Amino acid sequence: MLALFNWSTYNTTTTKPSPSPSVELPFYFLCRLFNDLEIAEQCTAKTIRYSKTEFAFTKWLDAVRKTSRERVRAVDILPLIFPEEDISRKYSLKEAALVPLLAYALGLTGTTRGRLLSEWRIPTATNGIPCDLAGNLGSVVEWVVRASDRGQVSGLTVREVNAALTELASHSGFSDLEGHGKGPQPSGRTKAQILTELYSQMSSLEAKWITRIILKNMSPLRLSVWVFLRIYHPMMPAVYHMHTDLKIACERIEEVIARGVDSRTEAGRADFAAEFLKPVVGVNVEIMPCEKGRSAEHVREVLGAGQCFAELKYDGERMQIHFDASQPFDRQITVFSKSKRNSTRDRAGTWRIIKSALGHDPSFIRSVFASFPSSSSSLGTFATNYHEEGPRPPVCDCILEAELLVYNEAEGRIEEFGSVRELQDAEGGSGERVKLGARHFLLVFFDILYLDGKSLMGRTYGERRQALEAVVRVVPNYSMLAERVEIDFRHENGVQRLCDHFSHVTATLREEGLVVKRTDSTYNPGRWKRDGRGACWVKMKRDYIKGLGDTADFVVVGARYRPPVPGDMLKVPPGTLNQFYIGCLENKEDVVRWDARPKFRILFTVQHGLSAKMLQALNVRLAGRTVRFEFEENPVLPYSHTYAVSALLEPRRPDVLLLEPFVVELLGSGFVRVSKYAQYYVLRFPRVTRVQEERKWKTEGVGFGELQEMAKRVVRVGDEGKSDAEEQEEFEVIGEQKGRISxxxxxxxxxxxxxxxxxxxxxxxxxxxxxxxxxxxxxxxxxxxxxxxxxxxxxxxxxxxxxxxxxxxxxxxxxxxxxxxxxxxxxxxxxxxxxxxxxxxxxxxxxxxxxxxxxxxxxxxxxxxxxxxxxxxxxxxxxxxxxxxxxxxxxxxxxxxxxxxxxxxxxxxxxxxxxxxxxxxxxxxxx
Structure with a gap:
């Protein structure tokens, strides 16, 4: 294969192979770009790092474009450069699951090198792995493969690698290869067979980068997708804002190139916007970003002196709903989550609610009312009126934004965050099941982006709200419009009115917060990011405002090295303990009174809030004062521990436990129940505000019972009427076991x-x-x-x-x-x-x-x-x-x-x- 390369001046500092016009793009050539970008990342100065990164990609792209464009397309290379943006392919393979598969694929199972591969996280030189590589699986794979690498590169092309990755993604139920939100049919080969064929042909350099692509973690690269899209084509960022599926955005920009659209002229830009910058039903649109409101006065500074509306921010799961009545019945609705994932099947329990809110399912209201004969009279009156009026003028197609919540008919209230996943069954919940349940989904609509073939994204918020009110039919307890209050910053009392309303919403109603929107704001997330004009939407939450978040002292009992993930701004050396495990005493009263042996329940982790300097100081302090984590009790430790297996921890077990725990002050955004099986609460979105050096870890950290009491006061507003027997039973479920004393x-x-x-x-x-x-x-x-x-x-x-x-x-x-x-x-x-x-x-x-x-x-x-x-x-x-x-x-x-x-x-x-x-x-x- 080397004979097919032309040695060119793609990079003036080093000699790199350039693809010959007669062959397709080799995967090895893409890996050399990754290496150049990795070298550029070592620059400490941010501006120099960005300029070197842009220069490396520009030079590489110029060399690639010497070949014909039919053989090298954006859809082939960009999903490999930014695998985290590749929402259609999911591999369901993290480090713990990938390592044994790699050992099998490389033929290292049961060998010394296989053992070294399994110990990729250990930041010591005792096992032979260099300390600067430990903690980065891609680097360790390169080091292990290099021992048998003869310096030859594979003959694999970028298209062949993409085909293998697509086949690998077919084994994950989260993949959306056909664009319908339905899991693909697995290929005839197993994951191990696919990886064996792939890795057996690769050099150590290629093995390193394909491992990082599968993990969807290109660390230590911190690349901006917007910069690379702009380099590829000046108008591609605008296309990607409108179509946040990278594959579709690449296909659209290739169409722009093929049609010769000139975006440099005014006429060309107008044609481009009319054809390519409009939403498409069935393709996710980027959500509008929000500025964080630090105070009511700060909100006024950001939005200016104008008319605004403060919408209630509901603490649920965001949905972008695409409806097309011209499609077959089971294809009329497409739902995207906040993470851009096609969640249509997962949200099957909302389909009939969506159609009834759009006037397409009048029978749903009567069937619901028949299921609840004791419901309020207002629901019955509404059902009668709904049936008599019949459906509104049919909506052909639309794109709506909504928040998904759970409503409890028995208690007459909206349940706390986390109830959506609890209610949803393995198949996503059927409409029939939700209809008959006393706990059911509730949709809160707050925006409309597209209606009957016309984009509304260029319309003002006030106009879009009017359109939303005209389209959505409010169904009590099932669908509603977001509540809002007018805030006019042109008047002197605007700031005070916002303060009072925020206090009422968070303290009295126990809601998450507010989203303040300018009445004249358009739905244009790309422009907000591109020209830096400031936000038109501002989000206010308790934890954004100093002194109002949920703050308490917790005990750190364990730690691990957490490999960087996309979006991490803090860069730490491999092996640094940067994720800490929080434990709460289960026997705090006995420890305080009788100096009993502390027993911690490890509940959740925290990694945000610490600066690089604080992390360095903590690692120096913990050096030599830890023991390796084991599930069994270690007599060396001055405490015992229980590892609470939950979605917040498994499979991310701590690397070490601390011989001397320490106390930190954590700030959170309320509390969340970890799962429907573990009926206890933990701090939501925790971050460290300070290390409490003077606090005693045995007595001055929050106990498990205290944590549950704190959470109940915040999220469980329906507990006041419980009997003593019910309270005692609940305490036993969460582990308090009060009253059981010898x-x-x-x-x-x-x-x-x-x-x-x-x-x-x-x-x-x-x-x-x-x-x-x-x-x-x-x-x-x-x-x-x-x-x-x-x-x-x-x-x-x-x-x-x-x-x-x-x-x-x-x-x-x-x-x-x-x-x-x-x-x-x-x-x-x-x-x-x-x-x-x-x-x-x-x-x-x-x-x-x-x-x-x-x-x-x-x-x-x-x-x-x-x-x-x-x-x-x-x-x-x-x-x-x-x-x-x-x-x-x-x-x-x-x-x-x-x-x-x-x-x-x-x-x-x-x-x-x-x-x-x-x-x-x-x-x-x-x-």
């Missing part, structure tokens, strides 16, 4: 509680500060605070766990202590609890940990106290614990009479002194 431990616990209460009574209540009431306590009685923890030894009751609120027993009266206020209380009075005669007591008993000191805060100083605690990073929680300073408002009523109790752990007294000094200075300053 009799021996219970006896020791009771004895310890009695002794602690005696010490508290002596130490915490000044003489004369409290008088005992002879009447039975009542939660409706004003002026009294039942303090179970301060009960005298003569009136002892069953001890309860500290740090837990428990309702007063209804059958057995308990002693109540009325704490009388003293005259002229000081700014911070310790261990005295003044009451307000016009304020109701807390609806629960307070159990304070014995290791804490208590301070009283007058309501006039509450704001300053909260502010100072926020500045010092002290967490405010609703449940008393033994770690942080906690504000517990125990007396309700008017703001002027509200009193707070600060519970401060003795170990945190230094922080409390800073809070107290800050508030005293604030009060003195205000006079």
């Amino acid at each position: 009799e021996k431990r219970k006896e020791v616990e009771e004895r310890g509680e009695r002794e602690k209460r005696r010490r508290l009574e002596t130490k915490m209540i000044p003489k004369g500060a409290a008088t005992q009431s002879t009447e039975s306590s009542s939660l409706s009685t004003y002026g009294s605070i039942p303090l179970h923890a301060f009960a005298s030894s003569a009136n002892e009751v069953e001890p309860q766990p500290t740090g837990v609120h428990s309702p007063l027993p209804s059958s057995t009266p308990s002693p109540s202590f009325v704490v009388t206020p003293t005259s002229s209380p000081p700014l911070f009075s310790q261990s005295s609890l003044p009451s307000s005669p016009s304020s109701p007591p807390s609806p629960s008993l307070l159990f304070f940990p014995p290791t804490c000191i208590y301070h009283i805060i007058p309501s006039s100083h509450a704001a300053a106290t909260r502010e100072s605690m926020g500045r010092l990073g002290v967490q405010e929680r609703n449940v008393v614990n033994t770690v942080d300073a906690v504000v517990e408002w125990v007396i309700g009523g008017d703001k002027e009479e509200r009193v707070g109790v600060v519970v401060v752990d003795r170990r945190r007294e230094t922080v409390w002194r800073k809070v107290r000094a800050y508030v005293e200075a604030k009060v003195a300053q205000s006079g």
Whole structure:
């Protein structure tokens, strides 16, 4: 094959083979381009790296174009350069599944080199793999194959490699080779046979890059698809924005080249836009990007002083719906997910909902109403009107954007994120099944891009919304339009109105956030990216705004090297520990009280938020202080662990476990249930905000039970009506197992509680500060605070766990202590609890940990106290614990009479002194 090459000046610095005009493009020639790009990636300066990358591809493309264009097309080379953009071919092969197949294909099964291949991740030189290659499977494959490589290149062409990859993709049910969203029929050969034929002919260089192509991870290359498309043809980025299937975009640009369209003239650009820059039903359109809104004022700065609408951002799964009534019944609907994947079959449960919303299935509403005789009367009235009116003027074809949610008829609410996948069965869910279910899909439509042969992408948002309202029929609980509120930034109260609405949506309605859109904005994602004019849509979420996200301290117990994936901006050397495993204590109460051996449940991973400098410091700190991960308990570790196998972890097991875990503060965007089988919640989209060096990993990280309680307060709004038995059953499901304590431990616990209460009574209540009431306590009685923890030894009751609120027993009266206020209380009075005669007591008993000191805060100083605690990073929680300073408002009523109790752990007294000094200075300053 070497005899067919012409040695040319494709690259002036090195001699590279150039394809002869008489042959097709060799795959080896493409691999040499990859090597040049990899060398360019080693430049640290971003501008130099980009210029060298562009230069290398331009020179390579000029050399390729010396051959006839019929033999070298964009559709042949671009899906290999950008395999992550090749949405039609999915291989379902990650490193864990690919390594044994490669060992078989290379004939290394059971050999020393086969063992080295299986240990490709280990960042040590003890096994013979160079440290700078470990962690990158493509580089390790090249190193292993080089031992038997004779320096010859294969005779494989780019077309032959593409054909083999297409055959390999036919074994994955996620591939969409025919464009119908239906999994292809596997070829007659197995994956191992296909790979054996492919790899047996390849050199070590070719084996490296074909491995990376199959993994859809070209790291360390960080190439911009838009730059390469522009180099290939100036108008190709615009085509790809409109048709985000790379194969189709390549075919369209080849048509532009064949027809000789000149985009340099005004007439040529007009012809080009009319012919090639319009959406096509059945081909995914790029979604409109959003700027992140850091505050209401920032939203106004981005969008300018104009009329906008704030749409409710529903926390579901995005769908781009293509409808064509002229197609056969089972081909009328095409659905694309946010990742551009054809998800039509997966979304079969929404087909009848879509058609009924478009007026093509009036019988669906009556069948649904018949399935729910107890449904609201509004649904029945709607069903009658819908049937009498008949379908609207038929929609020939359209492209709609919607959010897919799950509606619960029994509870009358939209369920939290993650319910869509739980409801969807293995076949994607049938329309009949969804119709008869008490939990069913709900579609929220928010935009329309195409209607009856005309593109609406050039129309304003206001015009598109009017068209959407005219097309979509709202079906209660099944289809609806996105709720929105007008925000006019031309008025002075525009920013304040947005603030108030955002607070209502996130705090009261528990929704994800808002998307603020200019009324005059068009749907043109390409222009926003191309000219940098700024966004016309701004997304507001709690975690985008400093101080509003879900933040808590978690314990890192394990780590691994995570190979870079497309989109990663942080470049780290191979073998660097850059993904960390978060564990939560399952026995935190026993660890805190009895110094028991910690037992962690490893729940999820985090890799975002750390800078290169922080990663380097962590790796230096962890050097020599880790052990290799094993499922069995390791006696060397100061803790035991349970590996929670879930979609968030499997098969990405940690490489190492830490001999000394550490605490990090994580910021998340709410909570998510990992699967329908594991009924527990974890932090969603976690990222590290800081490493808490001073925190103790045994006691100061969030426990598993605390994590579930935090999640329930955020996402589970329907739990208030559950009985104690239901709550106990749920706790058992998620692993809390409350109340299951051995009799021996219970006896020791009771004895310890009695002794602690005696010490508290002596130490915490000044003489004369409290008088005992002879009447039975009542939660409706004003002026009294039942303090179970301060009960005298003569009136002892069953001890309860500290740090837990428990309702007063209804059958057995308990002693109540009325704490009388003293005259002229000081700014911070310790261990005295003044009451307000016009304020109701807390609806629960307070159990304070014995290791804490208590301070009283007058309501006039509450704001300053909260502010100072926020500045010092002290967490405010609703449940008393033994770690942080906690504000517990125990007396309700008017703001002027509200009193707070600060519970401060003795170990945190230094922080409390800073809070107290800050508030005293604030009060003195205000006079």
